[in-house]
Every structure is written in structure tokens, then in C-alpha cells.
Amino acid sequence: MIIDLKALRQKGIKSQQFEFSYLPDGELLSLPDAKFHDDVKVEGVVEVYDDEAYVSGKITYGIDASCSRCLAPTTKFFEIEFDEKFVSERASSADEDCLIYKKDKIELIPTVNELIMTDMPYAVYCKDDCRGLCPNCGKNLNDGACGCEIL
Numbered sequence: 001m002i003i004d005l006k007a008l009r010q011k012g013i014k015s016q017q018f019e020f021s022y023l024p025d026g027e028l029l030s031l032p033d034a035k036f037h038d039d040v041k042v043e044g045v046v047e048v049y050d051d052e053a054y055v056s057g058k059i060t061y062g063i064d065a066s067c068s069r070c071l072a073p074t075t076k077f078f079e080i081e082f083d084e085k086f087v088s089e090r091a092s093s094a095d096e097d098c099l100i101y102k103k104d105k106i107e108l109i110p111t112v113n114e115l116i117m118t119d120m121p122y123a124v125y126c127k128d129d130c131r132g133l134c135p136n137c138g139k140n141l142n143d144g145a146c147g148c149e150i151l
């Protein structure tokens with residue numbers, strides 16, 4: 001997904017809505033055995049200024065993973081609100097801390113990938129009160145007690 005700022009400026013457009021979806025590389029996911037449930041959806045609006053652009057909106061994604069306690073298959077959905085400022089490579093205010101766009105084009109997917117990686121939880125649970133597996137016999141304690149004496 002590339003936003004062509006030059007084309008928008010030429011049409012005199014200051015603000016433009018957009019929407020796209022894509023399937024990111026599963027390597028983004030730090031959770032073991034996790035994969036994206038479906039395409040990631042991104043919707044938002046870009047505001048165009050002389051040497052800057054603001055992109056804000058919402059990312060929605062789902063992951064299929066194993067419950068971090070009992071290993072049951074678990075699907076979770078997440079939503080990220082974002083608001084990013086992009087500065088032209090030509091702008092004097094451009095420095096390493098800001099997002100830079102080159103040749104008047106904003107390439108959004110790397111930024112979205114970054115936001116997803118930052119947002120990703122370290123663990124997912126099949127339910128909030130998942131009891132996990134018995135550390136002794138390995139029985140799924142959601143199915144009932146195993147009878148082990150846990151010290």
C-alpha cells in the first residue's frame with residue numbers, strides 16, 4: 001500500500017481516506033505456533049501538507065495461536081489505533097526519530113508491520129481464567145483436577 005502524495009497534491013486533495021488489507025509475513029509473530037487468522041485490515045485517513053503528512057486510523061488483526069497456559073488452539077482479535085507523522089526526506093526537520101518518506105510516496109506496510117509487532121501480546125489465553133496444564137502429569141486442568149499433590 002503506497003500513498004502517492006504527489007498525485008494527491010496535484011489533484012489538490014488535502015485529506016484522503018484509504019482502506020486496504022494484506023497478509024503479513026508470519027515471522028512478525030513472536031508467539032510460538034502463531035499465525036495470522038486472516039488478512040490484516042487497515043483503514044484511515046492521510047492529511048497532506050507541504051513537506052509532511054499525517055496518517056491516522058485503525059489496524060485490525062487476528063491471530064491463531066496456542067493458549068500460553070494449556071496449549072489449546074486460541075484465536076484472538078486486536079485493534080490498534082495509530083496516528084503517525086511522516087516527514088519528507090527533503091525537509092529540514094527530518095531526523096532519525098521521525099518517519100521519513102521518499103520521492104513523495106509513503107510506503108505504509110512497514111509502518112503497519114512495526115505497529116503490529118509492538119502491539120503483539122507476549123501471551124494469549126484461551127480464556128482469562130485458564131487453569132493451564134498440571135506441571136506434574138500434564139493433564140489439562142480446565143477438564144478437571146488431576147489428583148496430583150501439588151506442593
Ligand SMILES: [Zn+2]
Binds near residue numbers: 070
Ligand atoms: Zn488455556
Ligand SMILES: [Zn+2]
Binds near residue numbers: 137138139147
Ligand atoms: Zn497432575
